[in-house]
Amino acid sequence: MSGAETGGDLGLWTVLLAVIGGAIRVSTPFLFVSLGETITERSGRINLGLEGTLVFGAMSAYATAVVTGSPWAGVLVAGLAGGVFGLLHGTICRFPGVNDVAVGIALMLFGSGLAFFLGKPFIQPSAPPLPAIPFGFWSDLPQVQAALRVNVLFLAGAALAPFLWWAFRNTKAGLVVRVAGDSADAARAMGYDVDRVRLYATGLGGVLAGVGGAYLSLYYPGSWNEGISSGQGLMAVALVIFARWNPLACFGAALLFGGAGALGPALQSVGVTQGYYLFYAAPYVLTLILLVATSSPDRALAGAPGELAK
Amino acid sequence: MVADTAPHTAPQAASRGSEPANPPAALQVRAWLARRSEAVAIPLAAVAAGFLLFSLFLLALGKSPLGFLDIVWRGGFGSPFALQNSLQRAAPLLFAALCVALPARLGLVVIGGEGAIVLGGVAAAAASQPLAGAPPLLAIPLMALAAAAAGAVWIGAVGALRAYRGVNETIASLLMSYIAIALSNHLIEGLLRDPQSLNKPSTRPIGEAFAVGPMPGMDVHWGLGIGILACLAAYLLTERTTIGFAARIAGGNVRAARIQGLPVGRLVTTFTALGGACAALAGFFEVAAVHSNANASLVAGFGYTGILVAFLARQNPLAILPVAFLLGGIEASSGLIQRRMQLPDATVLVLEGILFLAVLLSETLYGRFRVFSPHLWAGKRAAAGVPATVQA
Numbered sequence: 197m198s199g200a201e202t203g204g205d206l207g208l209w210t211v212l213l214a215v216i217g218g219a220i221r222v223s224t225p226f227l228f229v230s231l232g233e234t235i236t237e238r239s240g241r242i243n244l245g246l247e248g249t250l251v252f253g254a255m256s257a258y259a260t261a262v263v264t265g266s267p268w269a270g271v272l273v274a275g276l277a278g279g280v281f282g283l284l285h286g287t288i289c290r291f292p293g294v295n296d297v298a299v300g301i302a303l304m305l306f307g308s309g310l311a312f313f314l315g316k317p318f319i320q321p322s323a324p325p326l327p328a329i330p331f332g333f334w335s336d337l338p339q340v341q342a343a344l345r346v347n348v349l350f351l352a353g354a355a356l357a358p359f360l361w362w363a364f365r366n367t368k369a370g371l372v373v374r375v376a377g378d379s380a381d382a383a384r385a386m387g388y389d390v391d392r393v394r395l396y397a398t399g400l401g402g403v404l405a406g407v408g409g410a411y412l413s414l415y416y417p418g419s420w421n422e423g424i425s426s427g428q429g430l431m432a433v434a435l436v437i438f439a440r441w442n443p444l445a446c447f448g449a450a451l452l453f454g455g456a457g458a459l460g461p462a463l464q465s466v467g468v469t470q471g472y473y474l475f476y477a478a479p480y481v482l483t484l485i486l487l488v489a490t491s492s493p494d495r496a497l498a499g500a501p502g503e504l505a506k
Numbered sequence: 507m508v509a510d511t512a513p514h515t516a517p518q519a520a521s522r523g524s525e526p527a528n529p530p531a532a533l534q535v536r537a538w539l540a541r542r543s544e545a546v547a548i549p550l551a552a553v554a555a556g557f558l559l560f561s562l563f564l565l566a567l568g569k570s571p572l573g574f575l576d577i578v579w580r581g582g583f584g585s586p587f588a589l590q591n592s593l594q595r596a597a598p599l600l601f602a603a604l605c606v607a608l609p610a611r612l613g614l615v616v617i618g619g620e621g622a623i624v625l626g627g628v629a630a631a632a633a634s635q636p637l638a639g640a641p642p643l644l645a646i647p648l649m650a651l652a653a654a655a656a657g658a659v660w661i662g663a664v665g666a667l668r669a670y671r672g673v674n675e676t677i678a679s680l681l682m683s684y685i686a687i688a689l690s691n692h693l694i695e696g697l698l699r700d701p702q703s704l705n706k707p708s709t710r711p712i713g714e715a716f717a718v719g720p721m722p723g724m725d726v727h728w729g730l731g732i733g734i735l736a737c738l739a740a741y742l743l744t745e746r747t748t749i750g751f752a753a754r755i756a757g758g759n760v761r762a763a764r765i766q767g768l769p770v771g772r773l774v775t776t777f778t779a780l781g782g783a784c785a786a787l788a789g790f791f792e793v794a795a796v797h798s799n800a801n802a803s804l805v806a807g808f809g810y811t812g813i814l815v816a817f818l819a820r821q822n823p824l825a826i827l828p829v830a831f832l833l834g835g836i837e838a839s840s841g842l843i844q845r846r847m848q849l850p851d852a853t854v855l856v857l858e859g860i861l862f863l864a865v866l867l868s869e870t871l872y873g874r875f876r877v878f879s880p881h882l883w884a885g886k887r888a889a890a891g892v893p894a895t896v897q898a
Contacts, residue, residue: 244676288863291870297615297676298817298866305810306859312852427684434677473695477688484681491673 217343218458225408227450229432232404239397240377240503244300247429248307253409255315258420261323278406286395360443377501440499537880544878556864581839596834600733601788602812605781613757620809621683626653626786631800634712657786665778669771708801718795729791740823
């Protein structure tokens with residue numbers, strides 16, 4: 197009860213809480229896409245098409261959840277569909293003379309186009325959402341409760357980040373991916389088919405991006421429409437550069453980006469409508485600033501896979 | 507030379523060798539034709555393969571591919587009205603494609619044309635306000651200049667960041683595009699808003715006097731003519747000037763260009779700024795010739811289709827002309843496709859995505875067909891398939 201009374205004059209706290217809650221809520225797709233892209237880029241290839249994969253994942257998850265009634269079936273289908281897109285990218289890039297960045301752009305347009313095409317009948321019906329765990333049960337404040345409703349997928353992503361960090365260092369698969377990304381010649385000398393390693397790494401990246409899309413349509417914002425992703429997939433790719441291809445840093449960066457994305461709606465919720473569109477642009481501006489700050493004129497960045505710096 | 511190598515080579519070459527009167531000039535023309543026909547045949551084959559794949563997609567949905575082609579023909583090319591509609595849609599695509607093709611000369615992949623188009627439209631609409639009452643012949647070019655300047659600064663900044671900070675231009679340009687659209691929305695809904703536009707926020711109309719009219723003899727606005735001129739100018743710039751030559755060297759090998767003392771940073775900034783100015787001109791014509799004010803309709807996806815046009819044209823400014831016409835026609839028939847075939851508007855996006863992938867995949871075919879080898883047609887034995895050691 198006291199929360200409802202104090203919430204009014206503590207506008208700043210409301211905004212702060214909403215930003216923290218928003219960081220948790222908005223960051224999940226960033227987290228999944230950036231972890232996926234980290235795997236792909238560590239293998240020595242760039243997949244810019246994850247934006248399209250994210251949109252297609254959102255559509256396929258929503259459609260599956262509507263038809264089957266199970267959001268988890270939606271997550272599964274989104275992951276599979278994302279994997280197919282990743283494998284498509286990896287297959288096309290196997291051919292000599294084909295530019296992986298351009299293929300990514302084509303898949304970005306193709307994935308969104310196909311999602312809009314197949315998703316037309318699913319804009320109206322509503323799908324069952326993914327479950328969330330109310331970690332804010334201890335508080336009387338509705339704002340705290342809202343901020344601490346944490347989705348299961350966020351927890352899965354939060355667990356995946358340290359796992360990938362560990363796996364890159366301590367597993368054979370992680371080592372093979374890193375060698376393929378740092379020196380294709382070395383990987384060949386070790387007897388590995390570099391194209392195949394990259395194919396699987398891109399496929400796995402696609403799976404994660406698809407799951408990130410499922411989160412968009414099945415939890416937050418929790419509906420399917422053609423404007424569901426406005427560049428989150430691409431910002432996540434930029435985020436990988438900022439995170440220096442380190443899965444743990446991806447987690448922190450995703451939270452930061454989520455917070456920036458939540459700033460506009462949070463300010464709007466307390467009645468600040470002036471400059472709404474400028475706050476809406478905050479995540480893009482932040483991404484650009486971080487990209488500029490972390491880039492360096494002499495191309496090779498610390499931590500960058502050797503094959504990407506060529 | 508030609509005559510005495512001929513008997514050792516393939517029968518085809520031997521028959522050529524029996525005409526020793528062929529002057530070397532004619533052989534050179536044939537070699538040139540062979541090389542050029544590769545650059546035409548492979549993209550055409552890729553487009554055909556893309557259409558074939560799309561036909562399978564339609565068949566899977568139980569729709570007729572031939573019916574689809576028929577509708578595209580009627581909606582985009584089959585009548586004077588359809589043709590004018592296609593040309594009208596091709597106009598912004600010409601400019602948007604140049605925003606990709608010009609930086610591509612330097613090996614850059616810039617995909618933020620959409621934002622430059624929107625920003626250019628808003629800049630043109632904003633410039634029209636203080637110019638009210640000025641003679642149109644002065645005011646219209648000034649509006650175009652304001653648009654071009656906005657686009658040049660926006661995309662030029664992406665180039666400068668690439669050249670001097672090493673920022674990935676593909677990601678940066680798309681981020682700048684989103685920022686440009688947000689900034690334009692902010693201006694259209696705030697500072698520049700016409701109080702009379704209630705349901706659809708717009709800037710104040712530019713006024714009858716400043717409207718850009720149709721070109722003589724047709725119902726297509728001047729954006730098409732200027733767009734064609736821009737493509738021709740871009741071709742001359744990249745193929746016939748020292749600046750264009752320097753850009754191509756820098757695009758091929760940055761380190762070599764630096765060693766040669768070429769101003770790589772300035773070249774990158776100039777070409778991206780020119781590309782941005784072109785894209786912004788598309789926005790100018792959308793405002794001055796189509797909408798008469800700047801509003802959310804400016805975000806129409808021309809920038810993204812422009813990327814496809816540039817890649818289909820393999821970044822050649824002259825090839826942009828027919829490709830933009832083709833895609834303009836396909837997009838013009840979108841309405842008819844929706845009504846006649848009960849397909850969603852995204853059908854064209856699916857087709858475009860498939861075409862894009864097919865053309866990129868076809869990049870791997872260059873140099874693989876002997877028919878296109880200039881050496882074969884110039885009569886040199888090396889490329890005729892027989893190793894020199896065997897001949898010796």
